[in-house]
Amino acid sequence: MAAKYYSLTAAIFLVGIATLSNQAWADIQTPSAGLSYSQKSLSKAGNPAAPAYIVSRQYPNEMTGGYIKVGGGIEYGNFDDLFAKIDALSLLFNAPGDDGSSEPSDAIPEDPASDSKWENLFAENPELEDRLNVIKKRVITTAGILATIKTEGYAKAEARGEMAFVLTEDLFGGTLLFGTSFKGNSKAVGIVDEINFDADIAKEALRLIPVFTGRDPVQELDLSGGISLFYNPANHNGKMVIDNNSLLLIKAAKISDFTLSYSHNALHSENGDLYWGVKPKFYRVSLTNVSTRIGDVTDAEAFFDDIKNASFAYENGFDIDLGLVWAAKNYQVGASISSLIEQTYDFPELDRTLLSSESIAAQLNEHKSYTMERQLKLDGGISTDQRHWSLNVELDVNAVMDPMNDEYQWATLTGAYASSSWWLSSARLGASRNLAGSELSYLNAGVTVMKFINIDAATTLDTISLKGKNLKRGVNISVGVQFDY
Numbered sequence: 001m002a003a004k005y006y007s008l009t010a011a012i013f014l015v016g017i018a019t020l021s022n023q024a025w026a027d028i029q030t031p032s033a034g035l036s037y038s039q040k041s042l043s044k045a046g047n048p049a050a051p052a053y054i055v056s057r058q059y060p061n062e063m064t065g066g067y068i069k070v071g072g073g074i075e076y077g078n079f080d081d082l083f084a085k086i087d088a089l090s091l092l093f094n095a096p097g098d099d100g101s102s103e104p105s106d107a108i109p110e111d112p113a114s115d116s117k118w119e120n121l122f123a124e125n126p127e128l129e130d131r132l133n134v135i136k137k138r139v140i141t142t143a144g145i146l147a148t149i150k151t152e153g154y155a156k157a158e159a160r161g162e163m164a165f166v167l168t169e170d171l172f173g174g175t176l177l178f179g180t181s182f183k184g185n186s187k188a189v190g191i192v193d194e195i196n197f198d199a200d201i202a203k204e205a206l207r208l209i210p211v212f213t214g215r216d217p218v219q220e221l222d223l224s225g226g227i228s229l230f231y232n233p234a235n236h237n238g239k240m241v242i243d244n245n246s247l248l249l250i251k252a253a254k255i256s257d258f259t260l261s262y263s264h265n266a267l268h269s270e271n272g273d274l275y276w277g278v279k280p281k282f283y284r285v286s287l288t289n290v291s292t293r294i295g296d297v298t299d300a301e302a303f304f305d306d307i308k309n310a311s312f313a314y315e316n317g318f319d320i321d322l323g324l325v326w327a328a329k330n331y332q333v334g335a336s337i338s339s340l341i342e343q344t345y346d347f348p349e350l351d352r353t354l355l356s357s358e359s360i361a362a363q364l365n366e367h368k369s370y371t372m373e374r375q376l377k378l379d380g381g382i383s384t385d386q387r388h389w390s391l392n393v394e395l396d397v398n399a400v401m402d403p404m405n406d407e408y409q410w411a412t413l414t415g416a417y418a419s420s421s422w423w424l425s426s427a428r429l430g431a432s433r434n435l436a437g438s439e440l441s442y443l444n445a446g447v448t449v450m451k452f453i454n455i456d457a458a459t460t461l462d463t464i465s466l467k468g469k470n471l472k473r474g475v476n477i478s479v480g481v482q483f484d485y
Contacts, residue, residue, distance in 0.1 A: 028073040028158050028185075029476050030394070030410035033432040034444040034456035036418065037332075037381055037392050038062040039482065042164040044181045044259065047334045047379055048277030048323035052175040052263035055166065056273075057327075059387045061418040061425070066165035069454065069480025075438070076464050076473050077154040156187035156404055160478075174264030186252040187404040191291070191364060193245040193357045198224040205229070245357040249291045249367060251347070253403035254312065256284040263323075272328035277336075279321040285345045286312040287370060287403065310348075317343040319372060333380040339372040339400075346370075366405060373400035391415045399436035407437035414444065425451045432458075440474055454480045 032045040041050035042064070055064050160183035167176045201224035212219060212233035221229040226243040263277035288310045323336035346369045355361060381392035392414050399409035414430030425448040433441040446456030460474040 028075045028156065028474060029434075029442050029458055030408075030412055030432050032394065033410075033412045033414065033430055033442065034428055034446040034458060034478070035414070036062070036416040036426060036428055036448075037383075037387075037390055038064060039067060039454070040392070042067060042166070042177065042179070044162060044164075044179055044257065047325055047336045047377070048261050048279040048321050049263045049275040049325040049334060049336070050277070050323070051166065051177045051261060052265060052277065053273070053275045053325050053327050053332065055169050055175050056265065057387075059418075061420060062387065063451070063482045063484045064166060065482075065484035066163065067454070067480055067482040068161075068163040069478050070159075070161040071456075071476065071478025071480075072157070072159040073458075073474065073476035074157045075155070075440070075460075075475075076471070077438075078462065078464065078473065154187055154189040156185065156406075158183060158185045160184075171262070172264075174262055177259075177261040177263070179259045179261065180257065182256050184252065184254045185403055186250065187406075188248060188250050189404075190294075191247040191249050191360055193226075193360050195227065195242065195244065196225045197227060202227070244294070245355055245360045246294045247291045247360065247364075248294055249289060249364070251289045251367060251404055252287070252310075252312075253370065254286040255403070258282045261321075272326055275325040275327065277323040277325075279323075281319045281321065283317040283319065283343075283372075284314070285317060285370075286314045287345060287347045288312045289347045289350060289367065291350055291364075313346060313348045315345050317345065317372075319343060330385065331380070331382045334378070336377050336379075338375050338377065340374060342371055342374050344369050344371040370403045370405075371401065375400045388418055389416075390418075396435070408434050409436040411435055422451055424449060428456070442474060442476070448482070452481050452483060454478075454482060 030045065032040045032043055035043060037050075038054050038059070040046045041054040051064075054062070058064075160181070162179070162181040164177060164179040167178050169175050201222070205221040205223050206229075208219075208221065209231060212231070214234045216233045219231045219233065221231060223229055223240075228241045228243065229238050230241060231238040259279050259281045261277060261279040263275055265273055266276050267274035290310050319339050319341045321336060321338045322340065323334060325332055325334040347367065349368075350364060352361065352364070355364075376397040377394065378397060379392065379394045381390055383390035394410070394412040396409040396411070399407045402408055410432055412430060412432040414428060416426060416428045418426040427448075428444070428446040430444040431441065432444060433439070440460050440462060442458045442460055444456065444458040446454060448454050456478050458474075458476040459472045462473040463470045464473055465471075
């Protein structure tokens with residue numbers, strides 16, 4: 001079990017790492033959270049109007065020629081021992097003999113919750129209550145686990161790379177910036193077929209048990225909602241089985257973009273300057289998905305072999321970002337719109353021939369495509385005269401979906417110090433929170449050493465339990481170099 005458990009976690013992360021050469025919108029923390037303002041201005045997440053502003057100020061402790069960075073991260077849903085419980089459910093979703101036993105499985109922990117549907121179920125046959133009480137507990141527990149899988153049952157990983165270069169600081173009086181970014185995302189998520197249990201139907205089925213004799217063969221009793229009891233009259237043993245179409249869905253996205261950002265000073269006055277920017281973007285999008293019934297998850301390695309060999313659907317696309325920045329001596333404020341066109345990209349079609357649940361089909365439909373939704377962003381900051389100290393804030397005004405079908409809407413606060421020291425050129429500290437979707441908060445910290453090398457890391461405060469160990473729900477790290485030329 002332990003080997004299988006860790007192989008599943010590792011495989012999800014490796015799927016993300018394997019897609020390093022491609023990019024998608026940030027679904028594990030905002031990519032600009034740990035950056036100083038000058039670094040942020042050159043990044044794909046920065047305001048398109050900011051490069052001209054940063055280049056025009058020529059602060060001696062900031063490099064504005066370009067940068068290159070790579071990084072990765074992993075995030076789990078708020079569900080302790082997620083994969084162990086999915087493995088336990090897979091035993092419950094098989095008939096007697098499928099797991100090598102006709103005895104009830106004890107793999108799923110009992111849930112102390114009660115369900116009013118089971119009240120008085122054995123009132124007319126009290127001799128059955130002790131013998132079959134485990135059925136009640138397991139149905140309640142299974143329904144609870146499935147509900148949790150639906151809302152919190154996920155694990156996802158990403159790998160990313162990005163580079164930007166200022167091509168010219170004076171193209172018709174403006175700044176031309178070339179950028180390309182690469183990111184791969186993967187996610188394992190539960191698609192849940194709810195259990196519609198009817199206590200009256202179950203009671204009628206259970207009343208048949210005293211009728212059977214020891215000479216009768218194993219009996220299958222329909223308790224409703226896809227729940228069956230395989231009862232052996234010879235030894236009075238039974239096993240509860242759930243015929244349930246709940247799935248594990250693995251999604252992966254690989255998206256590359258190439259941008260030419262042009263920014264220009266539109267207004268100069270003694271009170272400040274107004275800059276505008278436009279960023280056309282070309283996308284190369286590749287998406288894939290693989291699903292398997294939870295009851296069939298008996299060999300994680302074989303399952304992820306299917307993922308690694310899955311076919312990607314490739315599409316090209318075009319979009320554009322717009323931005324404005326008003327900058328005075330010690331502060332700046334800005335607004336930008338990303339993905340103005342809102343193009344949609346489709347995942348490959350899944351084989352649904354064996355699916356009979358309308359609920360499962362409806363949930364899978366939510367994962368059929370990915371739309372790069374339009375998003376309004378606000379940013380602002382204050383700084384000392386030579387920008388030795390600065391404090392910056394960013395806010396996504398509206399929530400949008402990422403390729404994994406998760407919502408994100410980031411709010412970020414970052415403080416930075418820049419010095420003339422060669423060994424420790426600058427340091428950054430901040431916090432970010434997803435106001436939608438996971439609603440996770442991250443703490444961010446970073447340093448620039450030897451003037452060129454950036455190291456940034458972020459972690460959540462929330463933890464989960466995996467194999468008895470407490471781990472952070474989310475962790476990110478990136479390294480890179482910045483330069484002038």
